[in-house]
Amino acid sequence: MSFLYLHLQISQHMTNENKRKTWTQPWSYREGTIITAAILLLGFMVQAVSNGVILRFAAFPWNLLAGLLFVAVLATIFVIWQKHAVMKWLGGVKAALPAILGFTLLVLLMGFVKQDVEPQSAFSRLLGLTHLVHTWPFILINVYLLILLGIVTLKRLTPFNLKNVGFFLNHFGLFLVLFSTALGSSDMKRLSMNCYEQQTERQAFDESGNAVESPFAVQLIKFNIDEFRPKVAVIDNQSGQVIEDGGKAQYEILDRNSFDLLNFHVEAEQFLETSGKVGDNYFAVNEPGSAPSAKVKVTDRESKKEVSGWICSGSYAHQPEALKLNDQYSLVMFLAEPRKFSSKLNIQAKSGKNVATTIEVNRPFKIDGWTIYQLGYNKEMGRWSNLSVLELVRDPWLPIVYFGIFLMMGGAAFLFVTGKPKNGGTEHVA
Amino acid sequence: MWLEFPLFASIAIACWLAASGLFFTSGKKVMNQLAAVLSLAGTIVLLIFVVILWVEIKRPPMRTLGETRLLYAVFLSGIGLVSYLRWKYKWLVSYSLGLAILFLIVNLQHPETYDKTLMPALQSPWFIPHVIVYIFAYAMLGASSVVALRNLFFVPTEKSIKGPIQMADNLVYLGFSFLTFGLLFGALWAKEAWGHYWTWDPKETWAFITWMFYLVYIHYRYRHPLEHKKAMGVLAMAFLVLLICWFGVNYLPSAQNSVHVYSE
Numbered sequence: 024m025s026f027l028y029l030h031l032q033i034s035q036h037m038t039n040e041n042k043r044k045t046w047t048q049p050w051s052y053r054e055g056t057i058i059t060a061a062i063l064l065l066g067f068m069v070q071a072v073s074n075g076v077i078l079r080f081a082a083f084p085w086n087l088l089a090g091l092l093f094v095a096v097l098a099t100i101f102v103i104w105q106k107h108a109v110m111k112w113l114g115g116v117k118a119a120l121p122a123i124l125g126f127t128l129l130v131l132l133m134g135f136v137k138q139d140v141e142p143q144s145a146f147s148r149l150l151g152l153t154h155l156v157h158t159w160p161f162i163l164i165n166v167y168l169l170i171l172l173g174i175v176t177l178k179r180l181t182p183f184n185l186k187n188v189g190f191f192l193n194h195f196g197l198f199l200v201l202f203s204t205a206l207g208s209s210d211m212k213r214l215s216m217n218c219y220e221q222q223t224e225r226q227a228f229d230e231s232g233n234a235v236e237s238p239f240a241v242q243l244i245k246f247n248i249d250e251f252r253p254k255v256a257v258i259d260n261q262s263g264q265v266i267e268d269g270g271k272a273q274y275e276i277l278d279r280n281s282f283d284l285l286n287f288h289v290e291a292e293q294f295l296e297t298s299g300k301v302g303d304n305y306f307a308v309n310e311p312g313s314a315p316s317a318k319v320k321v322t323d324r325e326s327k328k329e330v331s332g333w334i335c336s337g338s339y340a341h342q343p344e345a346l347k348l349n350d351q352y353s354l355v356m357f358l359a360e361p362r363k364f365s366s367k368l369n370i371q372a373k374s375g376k377n378v379a380t381t382i383e384v385n386r387p388f389k390i391d392g393w394t395i396y397q398l399g400y401n402k403e404m405g406r407w408s409n410l411s412v413l414e415l416v417r418d419p420w421l422p423i424v425y426f427g428i429f430l431m432m433g434g435a436a437f438l439f440v441t442g443k444p445k446n447g448g449t450e451h452v453a
Numbered sequence: 454m455w456l457e458f459p460l461f462a463s464i465a466i467a468c469w470l471a472a473s474g475l476f477f478t479s480g481k482k483v484m485n486q487l488a489a490v491l492s493l494a495g496t497i498v499l500l501i502f503v504v505i506l507w508v509e510i511k512r513p514p515m516r517t518l519g520e521t522r523l524l525y526a527v528f529l530s531g532i533g534l535v536s537y538l539r540w541k542y543k544w545l546v547s548y549s550l551g552l553a554i555l556f557l558i559v560n561l562q563h564p565e566t567y568d569k570t571l572m573p574a575l576q577s578p579w580f581i582p583h584v585i586v587y588i589f590a591y592a593m594l595g596a597s598s599v600v601a602l603r604n605l606f607f608v609p610t611e612k613s614i615k616g617p618i619q620m621a622d623n624l625v626y627l628g629f630s631f632l633t634f635g636l637l638f639g640a641l642w643a644k645e646a647w648g649h650y651w652t653w654d655p656k657e658t659w660a661f662i663t664w665m666f667y668l669v670y671i672h673y674r675y676r677h678p679l680e681h682k683k684a685m686g687v688l689a690m691a692f693l694v695l696l697i698c699w700f701g702v703n704y705l706p707s708a709q710n711s712v713h714v715y716s717e
Contacts, residue, residue, distance in 0.1 A: 116676035120669060127665040134658045137707040156653060204651070213648065251570045276570065360570045384573040385646045396648050416648040424650065428637050435633035442626035443619070444674050 050112040055121035062167055063125055066160025071149050077157040080209040083419075090206045097173045105181075114178040119171055126164050129155060165205055172198040189437030192430045199427030207420025214415040215398060218243035218366070227415065238393060238415070242369040244379075246400060246411040250359035252278040252294070253315050253336050257285055257352050258345070266352065277317055277356070286324050287348065293318040297406075298335070300344075305333050311407045312340025315359055321348055339403050358405060366397055366411040382413075393417050461502040462557045468495030469530065469550040476543040485543075489534060492550060496530045499557075503527060512571045515584040518700070522560050524585075526553040528592040536596065540620060548599045579642030587635040591695065593628030594667065597621050598692035601685040614681050621688060622674060629667045636660060655705060656713030659698035666691035 045053055080086050104110045112118055133155050142148035151158035176195045179187045214227040214235065220243050227237035254274040257266045265272040266285060275282050281290040297313040298305040305316040316335035322328070330348055336356040337343025345353040365383035370376075372391050382388045387396045394416050401408035468491045475488035503523065506514050514520040533549025536542060600621040604614060639657070640650040651657060670687045677684070702713070 116672045120672055120676075123665055123669055123672070127662055127669075130658055130662050130665065133653060133707075134655065134662055135705065135707055138653055138658075211649075254570075361573055362570075363573045363576065385577040387645065387648070394648065396646075414648050418649075421644075425641075428640060428650075431633060432637055435630040435637075438626050438633070439630035442630065443622050444671075444678055 048108045050109065051117050052121060054112070055118045058118075059121040059125035059164070059167070062163050063128070063160050066158065066163040067150055069159040070151050073159070074149075077151065077154050078159065078162060079157065080206060082209040086206040086209055090202065093169070094173070097170060098177065101174055101177045110174065111178075113171060114175040119175070122164070122168055122171055126168060129161055129164060162205070165201060169198060169201055169205075172201070189434055189441060192434030192437060194434075196427045196430030196432075196434055199430065200424055203420045203423035203427060207418065207424065210417075210419050212415075212417040214238075216241060216413045216415065218368075218411050218413060220244075220246055220409040220411075223369075238373055238391070239395075240371040241395075241413065242371075243411050244367040244369055246364070246366050246408060248364040248400070248406045248408065249362045250315075250406055251362050252276055253359040254357045255284070255289070255317075255319075255334065255354060256357065257287065257348070258355050260347070260351060260353055274357075283324070287354075288322045288324055289354070290320040290322075291317050292320060292331075300333075300335070300341070303333075305335065312338050312404075313407075314338040314341050314343075315356070316344070317356065319346065319354065321346065321354055323349070338405065338407070361405075364397065364400060366413070368395075368413075370395070392419065455506070458502065459561060461498055462561055465495040465499045465526075465530075466554050466557055468492065468498065469554055473547040473550050476547055489537060492530060492534050492537075492546065495550075496527060496534065499523070499527050499530070513581050513584070515580070515588075516571060516575070518703075519560050519563070521584075521588060521699075522556045524588045525592060525595075526556040526560075528588055529553045529556070529595060532589075532592050532596055536620070536624075540616075540623075542620060544603070545596065545600065545620070548603075549596055552595065552599070574646045577642055577646060579638055579645070583635060583638045583642060586631050586638060590628045590631035590635055591699065593624050593631060594692060594695055597624035597628060598689055600624065601688035601692070604681065604685045605689065618681055618684075621685070625667060625670060625688065629664075629671065632664055632667065636664060654713060655707050656698070656702050659694070659702050663691070663695045663698045666694045 040051055136152050138153060140153055142153045147153055155161050172194050176198060179190050213230055216224055216227045216237055218224045218241050223240055223242040225237055225240050227235055229235050254276050256274045258264060268285060273285055275284045277291055277294060294317045295305055295307045296315055297309050298316040299308040299313050314336050316333055318333050320331040332346045333344055334346045334354055334356045335344040336358050345355045347353045363383055365381050367381045369379050374391055380388050382395055382397045384397050387394045396414040398414040399412040401410040472488040472492035475484050503514060529549045530553040533546040537546040600617055604617050644650040670691055673687055674684050
């Protein structure tokens with residue numbers, strides 16, 4: 024809706040502009056809108072005709088060749104027709120704004136339609152609405168944006184002027200990011216590996232779940248998990264639902280000796296990180312499957328009635344235990360949430376390298392062009408998981424993407440320091 | 454610590470109300486200076502609360518919506534004051550303080566249970582710069598939309614628009630550069646945490662849409678510096694998109710399981 028509104032605003036721009044016949048020079052927003060709409064329409068048509076096929080770029084070396092060819096052709100055409108009115112238009116705001124809005128329209132679609140899931144209707148399958156990034160309209164509008172960004176960069180570079188540095192950084196940076204992301208997507212490899220403690224794993228799975236040979240032999244020496252103290256909550260005995268207050272479920276984390284929860288005052292007399300039940304009591308034990316437990320004293324703040332006993336979160340091996348507070352409510356302990364998890368690994372590369380390292384979330388390890396990430400573990404077993412799931416990513420185009428990102432950061436810094444429209448933005452500059 | 458929040462919030466609100474009152478009623482320089490000091494005092498009180506809260510929950514208070522609202526109030530009041538000192542717009546500082554007060558009242562009305570756990574992927578040196586830069590950008594752009602609405606409804610003359618429109622431009626350029634930094638920091642962090650710099654996660658998608666709308670504003674202003682009204686319309690709309698990105702994404706069906714959905 025807002026998109027259309029903007030378009031209307033922009034296309035009804037000037038009165039003498041309205042008298043101009045379409046496609047007579049100088050071109051304006053009208054031509055830009057028509058071309059952008061045509062590109063989107065064509066894209067969706069091709070997508071529909073190709074029967075909802077999800078697109079992938081060709082891999083190395085074809086993507087590199089295509090990229091070089093694109094830049095070469097663009098530069099040649101620019102040099103030859105530099106003075107042509109259409110070329111001036113392509114390097115201007117009147118072509119750029121409709122293109123930006125066209126791209127925004129597609130991204131808005133992505134914002135409303137859940138992506139990367141099985142399409143729910145024949146219509147969305149036909150147009151690729153659940154995988155928009157891999158569809159013709161998305162790719163075509165990207166190419167169009169790249170053409171515009173390329174031309175506007177070249178336009179501002181010739182002749183070179185120091186005043187245009189910020190402009191260059193912003194536009195060429197974005198060009199590089201879009202360009203290398205699009206071309207590099209096919210060279211990016213993502214594998215996952217399921218490693219079990221004390222075993223050496225050589226098999227990996229690709230994105231479609233097919234088993235492939237891993238570039239590394241990985242031995243998981245030890246998987247470690249560090250957990251937050253578990254949360255406790257009051258539940259309704261009948262429904263089992265957590266009691267809410269002000270529309271929100273009320274939890275407290277068991278990291279203090281006493282706190283108030285709803286109408287109750289809770290005192291934790293003893294907390295055991297890993298425990299087992301013997302008779303009516305819990306004792307600290309350290310065997311697989313042992314769960315956190317706490318001895319608590321709960322006082323009803325109104326009636327002053329006191330209840331005390333053990334609560335336990337339970338685990339894959341043991342039953343949880345709740346404490347009945349009265350006929351209506353019980354106190355329960357939830358499974359502990361991970362604070363951090365890490366894997367101690369021994370990695371053997373095909374190149375002959377052999378390294379021992381520890382990886383954790385946000386601390387991947389780089390080796391031979393691959394980055395190894397800590398992805399997950401057996402959630403059901405939690406702290407006793409003997410499985411560590413690793414992700415191996417190879418992205419040879421990354422340096423170019425990063426270069427583009429750093430150029431854009433430089434551009435953003437320029438905007439911060441010097442950014443403002445020409446002449447204070449209150450005079451007409453054509 | 455949140456139990457103490459009403460106390461801190463009331464002091465801040467009282468300071469800001471007094472500051473706004475002084476800005477409006479008095480033309481005297483001394484009174485304006487006093488108002489500026491009161492406004493600063495309110496911000497500092499709230500900042501102290503943030504610092505104590507941070508220390509107490511042992512993680513940066515940037516995870517829940519309530520926490521982002523709190524930070525927004527701090528930054529918005531700060532930006533209002535800085536822009537007053539820089540450009541002397543009394544109405545702008547009062548607007549920002551008003552908005553900041555609104556956010557504090559929302560927090561007072563909806564005390565949330567404040568979750569201390571922070572999932573491992575969020576435990577990164579990137580977390581704090583990413584969020585602070587974003588909140589700062591949101592505060593700047595929020596202030597710019599206030600300018601936009603004022604310019605739309607107060608119907609300034611061609612002559613009197615010059616100052617306010619330059620103010621809108623200044624705020625947008627500053628906000629947009631922070632928005633860009635936030636987006637790019639997010640990309641660099643995502644690469645470290647998840648193996649890819651951009652996954653079109655719903656929050657990313659909406660952040661990108663927001664970025665695009667401000668991009669439209671900047672290009673439109675650049676090309677048509679005299680079309681003030683339309684530019685202000687674009688700016689007001691861009692803020693609407695920003696609000697969807699900030700709050701609305703949580704409720705979109707496309708956003709289930711997003712790492713960016715703030716817990717409440």
